[in-house]
Amino acid sequence: MALVYVVDDELNVRRIIKQTMENEGNEVSGFVTxxxxxxxxxxxxxxxxxxxLTLPSMDGVQFLKELEDRAYSIPVVVVSAITSPESIRAVFKLGIVDFLTKPFTPQELRQAAELSLKNEESLQKRARDIRRLIEEKEFRKAxxxxxxxxxDFPSSPYPHFLYALLIKSSNPRVAAKHLRAALSLDEEFKEASSELRKLEE
Known part of the structure; x- marks a missing residue:
């Protein structure tokens, strides 16, 4: 089960997405702004x-930039009536995983959600594989x-954290730099904090 947020000032849109996602066993909360x-x-x-993209007060693009500024790494699907190529390119540059044009179908919503959540699962699996290679001293492959x-995941703290694990013996100064980068992306990343403390001792 995933926790899904819907940000749209149209009640009908929030209702359709909420119903479709809840039917898939997810927990859903809706927001107007x-x-x-x-x-x-x-x-x-x-x-x-x-x-x-069209929201009261802060618009969708500003919202995406705010998420980036606050170092949140959350998959985002844009659902919008705006279809200009410039707007679509702009939001993909800000890291969204999919763009659905209104009106949309429940099937499109399900597919977009599956793609987004699979991406997150893919990150976790690949991070585990790389960590295993580092532990097995397969450094070149890692x-x-x-x-x-x-x-693939430029806004995630995991690549920085794993790179620090990879080079901490040979280059502790650069490893510490990458651990700080990981913590700037996720300040609750306890393993990164722990590794950084060890390097700074």
Missing amino acids: AEEALEAIEKRQPDLIFMD NSLLRELFA
């Missing part, structure tokens, strides 16, 4: 966000997979 959603995210981070992880 980006500001309300940000308040909720501070208390409890969702596994996925569906959001419109380094190769890490480069791909950096490219």
Whole structure:
């Protein structure tokens, strides 16, 4: 079960997404504004966000930038009536995983959610594989997979953390730098804090 947030000022849209996602066994909360959603995210981070680009006060692009500034790594699916290529390119550059045009079908919602949540699962699995390679001293293979992880998940703390584990013996100064980068992306990352303390002792 995933926790899903829906940010859209149209009641009907929130209702359709909520019903579709709850039918798949997920927990869903709806918000009219980006500001309300940000308040909720501070208390409890969702596994996925569906959001419109046209929102009262803070718009969707500003919301995405705010998520980035606060170092949240949450999969986002944009659901919007705006279809200009410039707008779509702009939001994909800000790291969204999918863009659905209104009106949409429940099937499109399910597919977008599956893609987004699978991406997050993929990150966790690949991080585990790289960590195993580091523990087995397969450093060259781990380094190769890490480069791909950096490219695929640039806003995640895991590539920085794993790279620090990879090089901490040979280059502790650079390892510490990457651990700080991981903590800037997720200040609750306890393992990164622990490794950084060890390097600084």
